[in-house]
Amino acid sequence: MKVKEVSELTGVSIRTLHHYDDIGLLVPDQVTEAGYRLYSDENLADLQQVLFFRELGFSLKHIKELLSSPTFKRLEALELQRDMLVQKKSQLERMLATIDRTIQSEKGENIMTNEEKFKGFDFAKNPYEEEAKARWGKKAVEQTNSQFTKEIQEDMNRIYYKLADIRHLEADSIEAQEAIEEWFLLLNRIGSYSLDAFKGLGEMYVADERFTKNIDQFGEGLARFMRDAMNVYVDQQ
Amino acid sequence: MKVKEVSELTGVSIRTLHHYDDIGLLVPDQVTEAGYRLYSDENLADLQQVLFFRELGFSLKHIKELLSSPTFKRLEALELQRDMLVQKKSQLERMLATIDRTIQSEKGENIMTNEEKFKGFDFAKNPYEEEAKARWGKKAVEQTNSQFTKEIQEDMNRIYYKLADIRHLEADSIEAQEAIEEWFLLLNRIGSYSLDAFKGLGEMYVADERFTKNIDQFGEGLARFMRDAMNVYVDQQ
DNA sequence: TTTGACTCTAACGTAACGTTAGACTTTATA
């Protein structure tokens, strides 16, 4: 299948297909002697993955890393994408609720605070903050001076630094597994993580750029290392 | 309210607020002697509009045009944005349906065509095509050689050129109103447009860039002209 | 008064394409 046909089938521009080939994101399986790109069914399935991740806000660089990772599995990726699309739908519904209330407000039917007007716009929120809100309740998060919160934060930072220090080790090493157990126990001080949920969280560390960005502040590649170690930890229980 | 507070309230970065001020999209009501920006409640309500339109994929330039249009009314904009958010939610649901079917396909539970894999990805679709599908049914659209379809297309193009020729006239001129009546009648050969729906469609011509882009191919500013003429036509019935 | 947080302007950099141009290739028709 050549570029025009792929473009019409998928809605992606020819220029974009060239671009994706140039950056190695989606390389056609064949190229004719004239230089024409020929895309296979496998290429189309990959393109679908790319488009889903793109729709979810992933950078092309990140998408490329995910797709080329040795541990990448299409079915798992689809399930992860599905979860994230459901979250995105929830956000959209929050925005709809906000706009409905704003319409009522414009009609004089209610009063809205400025804060309420921006519900649903979660652009810069730190996912830990969202996680923490869900776990601790809103009040605890706002009382950032509380002792319990401080202790948790300090413990989190301590374990991050520890893991960053040993990230050159194998994910199944004794040191790594001890630290990850600490992490698991810490998270279960906050809330209730099953082993499956813990494993899924590790995947999110790598798949969701906001997590990766935050974690890798402690050390390049730490999110990946933690994901791997978390996988080992769960598999050994 | 200064930039940091606005940023934390809304999730928009300080750099973005600077940028929006620079391009005249969101200009703070006050600036201190030191040069500090002070945003009012009115500014925040405008920002909400900006963010909704941005979420819907509007360029900042276009958002600025909409907000500064003499006919801009916040309540109408909110209702339009709501409609568009609902459409976006539908698209997301189509993507979810596609991903669910893809998951089943990966598990060997069904077979998917390449076309089915890209349902929900409507990036480049011409809105007329979507409109036409809804009006004529899918079969008629696919039979693009059918005589009826050809006649409609020809009539559409004829009226577009006619309107493009006279767009320097006033929207309430006799010529404009005659042409718009032709347009209304043509659309009602396709489907069933109430006057209200016709008026709403005119708004979409200007608010939705895909419409604007397609219509303005016949002449710069034609979408706006048609919107105005359609408003006049409806108000005079 | 000092210090740290806040804010400013300026400017370069980035990501992801869109657009334009010229040259080569393919396809359908006369």
Next chain:
DNA sequence: TATAAAGTCTAACGTTACGTTAGAGTCAAA
């Protein structure tokens, strides 16, 4: 078979919407 139109290529500049960095000025609390 020739021709014209459609298709495809590479290259390169342009666009949009910020992010990042830098240096300087401002404000508020101790």
